[in-house]
Amino acid sequence: MDFKNFLIIEKGISPYQAQCYLYTIESFRSKYPGESKDDIMEFYISYLNGDYSKSTIRNIAFALNRFSEYRGIDFSIKPPKKNKTKIQYLKKEDVYKMLCQFSSYRDISLFLLMVQAGLRVSEVSKLNLDDLYFKNDDGYILLKDTKNREDWKVYLMEDTISLIQSYIALERDNSIKNKALFLTRRNTRISTRAIQNTIKKAGDSIGVKVHPHMLRHTCATQMRINGADIDTIKNQLRHRSYESTQIYIHAVDEVQKTNYKKYALSIAQDFDVK
Numbered sequence: 532m533d534f535k536n537f538l539i540i541e542k543g544i545s546p547y548q549a550q551c552y553l554y555t556i557e558s559f560r561s562k563y564p565g566e567s568k569d570d571i572m573e574f575y576i577s578y579l580n581g582d583y584s585k586s587t588i589r590n591i592a593f594a595l596n597r598f599s600e601y602r603g604i605d606f607s608i609k610p611p612k613k614n615k616t617k618i619q620y621l622k623k624e625d626v627y628k629m630l631c632q633f634s635s636y637r638d639i640s641l642f643l644l645m646v647q648a649g650l651r652v653s654e655v656s657k658l659n660l661d662d663l664y665f666k667n668d669d670g671y672i673l674l675k676d677t678k679n680r681e682d683w684k685v686y687l688m689e690d691t692i693s694l695i696q697s698y699i700a701l702e703r704d705n706s707i708k709n710k711a712l713f714l715t716r717r718n719t720r721i722s723t724r725a726i727q728n729t730i731k732k733a734g735d736s737i738g739v740k741v742h743p744h745m746l747r748h749t750c751a752t753q754m755r756i757n758g759a760d761i762d763t764i765k766n767q768l769r770h771r772s773y774e775s776t777q778i779y780i781h782a783v784d785e786v787q788k789t790n791y792k793k794y795a796l797s798i799a800q801d802f803d804v805k
Contacts, residue, residue: 534553535552537597538552538601552590559574559595559598568599568605586613589610589613596608618778632733632736635698635702636695636702637713640691641721641729645730647687648767651743651744652726652727653723656722659711659712660710662712663695665692671687730742751764761773
């Protein structure tokens with residue numbers, strides 16, 4: 532079994548990530564054909580001494596660790612820790628402003644699936660009609676072949692379901708044989724780039740720089756602000772580990788501030804503090 536298939540089949544790594552690891556190992560092999568433990572260490576040190584970002588070095592470390600495992604080499608690198616990045620998300624008023632920029636049921640539905648249900652832009656693009664399981668104003672969508680390569684139920688709010696149903700009934704050309712849920716004017720499946728451009732244009736209209744993944748961050752952050760626990764957010768975003776979900780703990784600051792002012796002992800109205 533070659534290295535790429537080892538990653539995908541044996542280790543359960545996505546094909547995209549496996550290809551990224553393969554690029555690293557091909558570079559290593561071209562410089563160190565002996566592929567020894569010392570060679571691996573020297574290759575890694577060359578990146579540590581170079582002008583590379585921490586995320587790049589982390590990916591190099593992960594690739595080399597997997598390769599060592601594949602070759603049966605007793606060697607493991609401890610990757611550098613991730614930098615803590617500030618999560619960008621939309622405030623509720625900005626979500627409302629963006630909603631007003633869309634002129635079709637299709638575009639509103641696309642937006643809500645990301646900002647309210649937390650779908651990735653690629654997942655929205657890949658949705659098919661038979662992924663919908665709606666009964667009146669209740670139901671869910673079934674995501675297939677997702678990033679973690681397993682089917683997943685994603686429950687939707689009533690307003691999102693209603694808007695998708697309106698799009699299908701009033702805008703979508705249902706006379707053609709195309710299983711894609713969201714179509715372009717030419718009745719082809721909408722691309723991720725087209726969705727990105729639609730979201731960017733709406734954001735520009737209200738003076739906010741918006742990208743699709745920011746909407747996913749908004750979904751998780753607003754859930755946290757409204758009191759959702761980490762397990763609920765993890766399940767909605769379909770994260771494999773809690774580490775990916777922990778970044779949304781930042782929203783607890785706003786929850787803490789709101790709850791503190793609501794419940795803390797207040798003396799201003801009974802005592803002259805000036």
